[in-house]
Amino acid sequence: MKPIRGLSTVAILLAAFAVAACGETPQDASAAGVKVDRPVYQGVGDSPFVAPGWKAGDRTSWQAELKARAQYGQNDYTRMTP
Amino acid sequence: MARMKFICDAERCIECNGCVTACKNEHEVPWGVNRRRVVTLNDGVPGEKSISVACMHCSDAPCMAVCPVNCFYRTEEGVVLHDKDVCIGCGYCSYACPFGAPQFPSAGTFGVRGKMDKCTFCAGGPEEHGSKAEFEKYGRNRLAEGKLPACAEMCSTKALLAGDGDVVADILRNRVVQRGKGAEVWGWGTAYGTANGRKS
Numbered sequence: 001m002k003p004i005r006g007l008s009t010v011a012i013l014l015a016a017f018a019v020a021a022c023g024e025t026p027q028d029a030s031a032a033g034v035k036v037d038r039p040v041y042q043g044v045g046d047s048p049f050v051a052p053g054w055k056a057g058d059r060t061s062w063q064a065e066l067k068a069r070a071q072y073g074q075n076d077y078t079r080m081t082p
Numbered sequence: 083m084a085r086m087k088f089i090c091d092a093e094r095c096i097e098c099n100g101c102v103t104a105c106k107n108e109h110e111v112p113w114g115v116n117r118r119r120v121v122t123l124n125d126g127v128p129g130e131k132s133i134s135v136a137c138m139h140c141s142d143a144p145c146m147a148v149c150p151v152n153c154f155y156r157t158e159e160g161v162v163l164h165d166k167d168v169c170i171g172c173g174y175c176s177y178a179c180p181f182g183a184p185q186f187p188s189a190g191t192f193g194v195r196g197k198m199d200k201c202t203f204c205a206g207g208p209e210e211h212g213s214k215a216e217f218e219k220y221g222r223n224r225l226a227e228g229k230l231p232a233c234a235e236m237c238s239t240k241a242l243l244a245g246d247g248d249v250v251a252d253i254l255r256n257r258v259v260q261r262g263k264g265a266e267v268w269g270w271g272t273a274y275g276t277a278n279g280r281k282s
Contacts, residue, residue, distance in 0.1 A: 034152070034153060034154075034155050034164075034165040034168055034208060035165055035167065035208035035209070036208065037155065037157065037163065037206075037207065037208040038210075038211060039157070039158055040157065040159065040205055040206075040211070040223070040225040040226040041226075042211060042226065043211065043212075043226055043227075043228075044211045044212025044223060044226045044227055045211070045212055047212055047227065049222075049227050050227045050228060051227055051228035051229050053228070054228050062228060063083045063246075065228045066083075066225075066228065066230065066245060066246065067083075067245070067246055067249055069228075069229065069230055069245075070230060070243075070244075070245035070246060070249045070250065070253070071249065071253070073230065073235055074230075074234065074240050074243050074244075074245070074250075074253055075252075075253045075256070076240055077253075077256055077257070077260055
């Protein structure tokens, strides 16, 4: 009787050891991966800091706004009369 | 749209550090971390030149290439960003970057290397746009607000230009034509050589 009980105990311990790794959390640093980032033209939602003149979610209007802003804000030659 | 790019016009930069201040204020960057700084060559010597330097959002970014945990990614606009939840703060990107862009916050007497921090081209990071989490980790997301980076928009002499690469190149090209400087402009000789072989 005693050897059978001893064997079953060993078997249970072995089984527990065999499946122990299944419960581990992944240790690969990039397992979760980089979080998905939404495109910037989607906007920030309702915010008083949003520049007027473009529509959130509309890529073309966002691009046009940034191009206009770059020209108006940074190209001083377009604001001077020769 | 082309890729988002910075360019600093060395003929205009007056080393006021307005871009540095604007960046620190906009993103509430902690003490000891400078996402942008002004570098002056031949400081104190007549003819000294200054340029404002930060992450150049390289098309073939060495930081991305060496990162062991692959925390970098590139947006559709060509902005190189990283995920601070994945970054392990090893500093490899700092060794790889030719501009010294990656910064590491320090705390305490001897400093502790934390998660890497760098210029985001004011495009935030991989969190909900405009959220508190994004601001605390990466700073303001001005691109998603329809604005250009604060450093360039605050530049008093418009030396620092930022935006669509095509637009920025057009502005600079127009300046060079208008001010009548071509081969004598600073840096031309270094890049393309001069008749007498001297660098400029």
